[in-house]
Amino acid sequence: MISVDYVRQMAAYNQWMNDKLYAAAASLPPALLDAADGSFFGSISGTLHHLLVGDTIWLQRFATHPAAFAALQPLLAEPAPPRLDSRLADDLPALQARRQQLDAIITQWSAALTPAALNLPLTYRNMRGETHCKPFASLIVHFFNHQSHHRGQASTQLYRQGADIGVTDLLALLPDC
Template sequence: MSRTAHIALLARYNEWMNNKLYEAASGLPAEELTADRGAFFGSLLATLNHIAVADILWLKRIGGHPRFAAALAPVLALSTPIALDQPLFDSLPTLREQRAWLDRLILDWSAGLAEADLDAVISYRRVNGEANQRQLGLLLLHFFNHQTHHRGQATTLLSQAGVDVGTTDLLLLVPEAEA
């Protein structure tokens, strides 16, 4: 499997898992969504907001590269979050709309990546102003791993609220190998 095929698989997994999380969370009352359960970002809604904030920041950074600016223009037009815990939306339905939009953008953009694109060097600044330069392929591994990390926290928060998300394994999307 090529590197771009791996990225496409991770993008599909990202969308699939986000759909599962948001569907599971949609049955909870607002007070359960915003209850501080001791997670790094406190509540389930705050954790889901953080994932969206980080995705926007990373897509804006990647979109700063001329090769990716046109495809990521819609996210470049968004306001830049100023903090990793910045609440983008105060309700699950509005955050869910943004999440679905982001996931579609990620899927479409990643489907158009060429192997050579993954070697592009992305220059960016972290929220604290620190300058960095890294290869896109490695940044995308971080991008998708970061989502998975915080979705794991979200599944725990849902479990604490009495909601079972079901199977979350990437394996379910990995194609069967031919004998």
């Protein structure tokens, strides 16, 4: 389905896009980041928090994979966010620091990923406590797709406030042949 090269490329794309989102967010006054805008998570800040919450939850699940990825193990010591709209930091600099830390973990994890690990299933509990077993490779695709979906929302929210993040296409990171 997917390869380790795909995962590594998506990890790089994730970090590149998050750097762009946070640079654009930092150009706005804090009041605009928290202003109610009718979006699903209520504000630019709410969307940025949700991205971090979603990534944290999935990486904590990935940390229970039979391959026991060393880069993910420290996440198991952290409490899981209790809600999808949890606030994980008090201000943008603190949220950005956590984002950068998580992006570094994603990069380290992707570097250690093997084809054999991709082919194993992952059993996990969702936030309601229900147990699921899914193909790990498919969960990774979901993980990166979830990020792209909500970064698209955040980029639109930022643009509406006058902060253009610029090029967002993965194509910009692909090398020419």
